[in-house]
Amino acid sequence: MRKDLVFGMAGSGGDGIVSAGESLLQAASMEGYHGVMTKSFGSQIRGGESSCRVRIATDPILNPGGNLDVAVALNWEDFLKFGAELPVAGTTVVIYEAATGIPENQIPLVGVTPLQVFAVPIAQMAKDTAGTERAKNTVVLGLIAGWFGIGAEAVMKGISKRLLKKSQELVDANQKAFDAGMAFAKEHPLKADMTIEVSKTKGAVKLMTDGNDMCAAAAIFAGCQFFGGYPITPSTEVMQFFTDHVWKYGGSVLQAEDEIAGIGAAVGASFAGKKAMTATSGPGLSLKTEMMGLASIAELPLVIVDVQRGGPSTGLPTKTEQSDLFAAAFSAHGDVIRPVLAPTSVADTFRTTVEAFNIAEQYQTPVIILSDQEISQRKETLDPIDTSKFKLVDRLRPTPADLQGYKRFKQTENHISPISHPGMAGGAYLAAGIEHNETGAPTNSGSVHQRMNDKRIKKLNPLKERRDLFEVTGNPDAPLALVAWGSIAGVCREALIMAKEQGLDVKLLVPYLLYPVAEQTYLDFFASVQKGLIVEQNHLAQTFKVLRMHLDLPAGVKSLARSGANPFLPGEIVAALQNLLAELQRSHEGRLQPQE
Amino acid sequence: MTTAAPSAPATNRLGLTKQDYVGSKSTLCPGCGHDAITAQIIAAAWEMGLEGSKVTKLSGIGCSSKSPAYFLNQSWGFNSVHGRAAAIATGTALANKTLKNILVSGDGDSMSIGMGQLVHLIRRNVPVVYILEDNGVYGLTKGQFSATADVGSTLKHGDVNEIPPIDPCSLAIELGCGFVARSFSGNPKQLNAILKAAMAHTGCAIIDVISPCVTFNNHDSSTKSYKNAKDHDYPVHDLGFVQYNEVEEVEIRAGDAREVAFPDGSVVSFRAVKDDYDPTNKLAAMQAIHASKAKQEFLTGILYLDPQAPTIHHFCPTVDEPLATLPQARTQPGPEALERIMQGLM
Ligand SMILES: Cc1ncc(C[n+]2csc(CCOP(=O)(O)OP(=O)(O)O)c2C)c(N)n1
Ligand code: SF4
Ligand SMILES: [Mg+2]
Numbered sequence: 034m035r036k037d038l039v040f041g042m043a044g045s046g047g048d049g050i051v052s053a054g055e056s057l058l059q060a061a062s063m064e065g066y067h068g069v070m071t072k073s074f075g076s077q078i079r080g081g082e083s084s085c086r087v088r089i090a091t092d093p094i095l096n097p098g099g100n101l102d103v104a105v106a107l108n109w110e111d112f113l114k115f116g117a118e119l120p121v122a123g124t125t126v127v128i129y130e131a132a133t134g135i136p137e138n139q140i141p142l143v144g145v146t147p148l149q150v151f152a153v154p155i156a157q158m159a160k161d162t163a164g165t166e167r168a169k170n171t172v173v174l175g176l177i178a179g180w181f182g183i184g185a186e187a188v189m190k191g192i193s194k195r196l197l198k199k200s201q202e203l204v205d206a207n208q209k210a211f212d213a214g215m216a217f218a219k220e221h222p223l224k225a226d227m228t229i230e231v232s233k234t235k236g237a238v239k240l241m242t243d244g245n246d247m248c249a250a251a252a253i254f255a256g257c258q259f260f261g262g263y264p265i266t267p268s269t270e271v272m273q274f275f276t277d278h279v280w281k282y283g284g285s286v287l288q289a290e291d292e293i294a295g296i297g298a299a300v301g302a303s304f305a306g307k308k309a310m311t312a313t314s315g316p317g318l319s320l321k322t323e324m325m326g327l328a329s330i331a332e333l334p335l336v337i338v339d340v341q342r343g344g345p346s347t348g349l350p351t352k353t354e355q356s357d358l359f360a361a362a363f364s365a366h367g368d369v370i371r372p373v374l375a376p377t378s379v380a381d382t383f384r385t386t387v388e389a390f391n392i393a394e395q396y397q398t399p400v401i402i403l404s405d406q407e408i409s410q411r412k413e414t415l416d417p418i419d420t421s422k423f424k425l426v427d428r429l430r431p432t433p434a435d436l437q438g439y440k441r442f443k444q445t446e447n448h449i450s451p452i453s454h455p456g457m458a459g460g461a462y463l464a465a466g467i468e469h470n471e472t473g474a475p476t477n478s479g480s481v482h483q484r485m486n487d488k489r490i491k492k493l494n495p496l497k498e499r500r501d502l503f504e505v506t507g508n509p510d511a512p513l514a515l516v517a518w519g520s521i522a523g524v525c526r527e528a529l530i531m532a533k534e535q536g537l538d539v540k541l542l543v544p545y546l547l548y549p550v551a552e553q554t555y556l557d558f559f560a561s562v563q564k565g566l567i568v569e570q571n572h573l574a575q576t577f578k579v580l581r582m583h584l585d586l587p588a589g590v591k592s593l594a595r596s597g598a599n600p601f602l603p604g605e606i607v608a609a610l611q612n613l614l615a616e617l618q619r620s621h622e623g624r625l626q627p628q629e
Numbered sequence: 630m631t632t633a634a635p636s637a638p639a640t641n642r643l644g645l646t647k648q649d650y651v652g653s654k655s656t657l658c659p660g661c662g663h664d665a666i667t668a669q670i671i672a673a674a675w676e677m678g679l680e681g682s683k684v685t686k687l688s689g690i691g692c693s694s695k696s697p698a699y700f701l702n703q704s705w706g707f708n709s710v711h712g713r714a715a716a717i718a719t720g721t722a723l724a725n726k727t728l729k730n731i732l733v734s735g736d737g738d739s740m741s742i743g744m745g746q747l748v749h750l751i752r753r754n755v756p757v758v759y760i761l762e763d764n765g766v767y768g769l770t771k772g773q774f775s776a777t778a779d780v781g782s783t784l785k786h787g788d789v790n791e792i793p794p795i796d797p798c799s800l801a802i803e804l805g806c807g808f809v810a811r812s813f814s815g816n817p818k819q820l821n822a823i824l825k826a827a828m829a830h831t832g833c834a835i836i837d838v839i840s841p842c843v844t845f846n847n848h849d850s851s852t853k854s855y856k857n858a859k860d861h862d863y864p865v866h867d868l869g870f871v872q873y874n875e876v877e878e879v880e881i882r883a884g885d886a887r888e889v890a891f892p893d894g895s896v897v898s899f900r901a902v903k904d905d906y907d908p909t910n911k912l913a914a915m916q917a918i919h920a921s922k923a924k925q926e927f928l929t930g931i932l933y934l935d936p937q938a939p940t941i942h943h944f945c946p947t948v949d950e951p952l953a954t955l956p957q958a959r960t961q962p963g964p965e966a967l968e969r970i971m972q973g974l975m
Binding site for chain 1: 741767771
C-alpha cells in the first residue's frame, strides 16, 4: 500500500491527456485525497505535445513531487520532449502504447531500468470498446484505477462529469473503455502492491482550484472592486475569474489596450477611492514600472500581481521561474520601496492576496504579489477557505476634523496620512507625480523632498516586524538551514521532512514578505546556522543577492540557484544538505586536530 | 504504363524555385487564416523575385507574429516584443535603405498595445509592407476580443462586444498612408496581387487581411468567421499587377481598366467590378468604406493608392549605402572632428 503516488502522462494534443489528469484529480478529491496537478505544453497553439503530472496522497501535499511513480506515454516522442519535467527512475512503473511497436526491453529511456514496464494496446482497446481512439484517455484511467486503486467509481464519475455535457452515449461508450482498462490491469498484476491507502478524510468535500482563481477570489473577498489589465500568459485567468464574478458585487473590469493603460486605470480607480488591482507577467511588469512609481509618490493603494514565467522578454511564456525578484523589488527610478509578497501554494495564494490588499490599504502603497506559473496554473484540492480568520483593512479616511484645513500628505507619527477621495467635501487635493508638500502643492524644494521621501520610506518599517509573514519549521537551534519562497518553498518543505527522516538537523525559513527585507527576522533565524542553502529558481541567485545587500549571511550559507522550467526535486536538496553536513563534520574534525 | 518525366520546377527571374522561399513548418492551428496568408507571402515574394538576403521579416507577439518563421528562410527575421515591431522596423529602415521590409502583426498587436507605434510608422511613411492579420481576437492568449471586433460579434462562450471597432484602413488613410488595402485570407488571388503591388510600393503599405481564428473566433455569431467573411467580402475591383521588368511584354487593354504606376515602372491595374471605384481619391475611398460598413460589408482591394507620397528617407535624409557597410573612416570622423567641436565650445 502507498500513501502517495505521482503520475506523469504525455501524449499529443488530441490525446486528451490533460483531461485525463483532471478526471483523476477530480476523483481523488471526491475520495478525500489530497491532490496537485500541473500541466505542460509544447509551443503549438493546438495539437503538439501535452503533459500533466498528478500527485495524490493521503496526507497534505507540499509540491507536485519528484520522480514519477507511474509514467504514461501515449507515444515516446512526445513523452521525451518533457525531459526533466517527467523524470522516470528505478521506482517507476512505465505504461505505454503498444502500437508504438517498441518492445518492452527497448523503451527509449537512457540510463534507467524502471520497476516494471507495460506495453498496452491502448488505442486498440479504445477502438474495440468505445468505437473510437478518442477514448484512449479513458482506457488509461481504467488502467490507473485498476492498478493503483483510486476509487474506480469516483474516477468514472470524474469522466462522466466531463462528458455528460456532450451526451449520455459518450458516457456509456467510455464506461466500456474504462472497464477494459480495469480488466487489463487485473490480468497483468504489478510485482509489488502499489494501491493507495483509503483516505482518512474520505467523503469530505474539497475544492479543486488553481492559484489564479484563488487570487481573484481573494481580491473579491478583500473588497477589490476594480481590475484593469491586459491578457498575458500565465496571468490571464485572474482577469477572467474576476470578470466572471465581480459584477455581482458592483465592481468592474477594464480589458485595456495595453499594460500601461491597465495599471493606469487601476491607479485612477484607487484615486477615486476604491480598492483596485492589476495582474500581469514579466513583459507586462516592465511596462507598468512608470505607473508604479506614480502610485508610490501619490501614495495610492494598489495591488499588482506578477505571475512569473521564464524571462527575459517572451522567454518561456508557459513555464515557471522565479526571476522577477529584482524587477519587483527594484525596477523603479527614484528612491522608493514597494512591498513584495509571495504565495507558496494555491491554498496560501488566498491568504497572501488578502494580505497584499491589507498592506496596500494600511500603508497607502503599491504592493506586488509575486506568484509563479506553477502555483498560478496548477490545480490543487483544498479545504474550503475559512474566511472568519481574516481581518480586512481599509485605508485611513479623514475624519471631519481632518477635513478642516485638510492636508492630504500630512506628516504624522506613523507617517500615514488620511486619504480623501473625489466627492468628499473638504477633501480636495492635487494627486501628482511631482514632489509635493503636505497639502499636495507641487514643490521644487530639496528639504520638502527629503522629508517626503523619509515619510514614504519610513511608513513601511513596521512591516519588517511582522513575524507572521514568515514561516519557520524544524528545530530552531538546527545548524543546517534552508531558505525558499514561492513554489520552491513547497519543494523545500518536503525536503525538510526527507532530511529529518535521514537524521539531519535542519530548519526552513519561508518568507511570504520578500521586500523590504526584514533583517532582524533573518538574523534571528541564522543565529544557530553554520551551513545553509538559499534555494531559488533563477540563474542569478537573486534572493541570495538581495539578502546579502541587507545583511551579513553566515559564511556557510550558500546559494542553490538555477533557471526555471525544470523543477527542483526534494531529493537533490537533501543531497545538497548531506554534502553541507559532511563539510561541517570535516571542519569540526579539522578543528579537533591537535594544534602544534 | 509510363510515368511522365518529372518536369523541372518553375523558377523566377533569379532562377529560384518557390521552395526557396518557404520557411519552417507552421505550429499554428490547422486551418488558421494566418497560414493561408503565409502561403501568399511566399508566392508573391517568389513571383516578384525578391532577393532573400535583402528582406527583413519583422513581427511583434501573437499567433500572427509567429508567421515570419514560416516563410522566407533565407531572410532576416526579428520576432520582437508585443506591439513594437513598427518601432523596430523604423530603425531598421533608417539604417538600411536597400532592404525590403515585411512586417506581420495581429489586430491585438497593432490596434491595441502597438497603436502608438503604428500611427507614427504610417505618419513617417516608413518603407514596410505591413500585413495586419485580423481575426478580431487575441488568438495567442486564448481568444479575448481585440479592438477590431465588430459591434455585436460574440465570443465562443457568449460574450458580446459592444465597443465600436477601430478600422485599420480608415485610420491609415486618415494618417496619409500611400498604400491602403484590405483582403481576406480566403481570397488568395486578390491577396497575391495586393502583396505584389505592396512589395513594389516604396513607402508604408498597410494591408488589413481578415484572417479567421479557427480555434477561438470561427463560430456563426462571430463576424470574423470564414462564413461571415465569405458572405460579406465585397471586392471593389479585379486587380492586376505587372512588375516593371514585364511591363513591355504584357499588354494592358486600354480603356476598361484604371492603371497606377509605381516609381520603378511596375503597374497595378484596377478593373471595376460593379460601381467604378477610384482608388486614388482619398475622400471617395473614405466615403465608400463608411458606406459599406453601414451595410455590414467589408470592401476589399487596394482602397487607396498614392505611390508618390514622400517617405521617411525624405524627412530624415539617409545615405544610400547601408550604415552597417559604410567604411569606418566615414562613420568615425576621428580627432579632427572632435577638435572642431571643442573649438565651437570655446
Ligand atoms: C507586454 C505583453 N503583454 C501581453 C502579452 C501577451 N500577448 C501575447 S500575444 C497577445 C495578443 C495577440 O493578439 P493578436 O496580435 O491579435 O494576434 P493573434 O494571436 O490573434 O494572431 C497578447 C496579449 C505579451 N506577450 N507581451
Ligand atoms: S489560436 Fe487562432 S489565431 Fe492562433 S493559431 Fe490557432 S487559429 Fe490561428
Ligand atoms: Mg488577432
